[in-house]
Amino acid sequence: MTPRPAALEVAIDGQVVADLTEGRGPQVNLRYRADTVAADGNQPWLSCSLPVRSRPHDARLFLAGLLPEGRHLESVAARAGVLTTDVFGLLARLRAGRRRRPGDR
Incomplete structure (x- = not known):
């Protein structure tokens, strides 16, 4: 399993506009980039x-x-080794498992 990242990039149309980081408890911080x-x-x-x-x-x-709901969420969480309430962990796992397209960073 890949290590848990410190941050995840949020991109729209290929442009990174924000970063996600873990906060206290279940909090997921979204901070828009300065530009x-x-x-x-x-x-x-x-x-x-x-x-x-x-x-x-x-x-x-x-x-x-x-995120997915119900059984699908439970399945993704089990494969990722995280709780269904671990939003950051689930997003990190789903991002790590997505298929890359030409031009993706």
């Missing part, structure tokens, strides 16, 4: 609940809503 904030201050890139700003957001609930 995104400078270009698009207070615009909703990902969600109206996560407007572009320099301070981090706790994005756990938003991100949990993007």
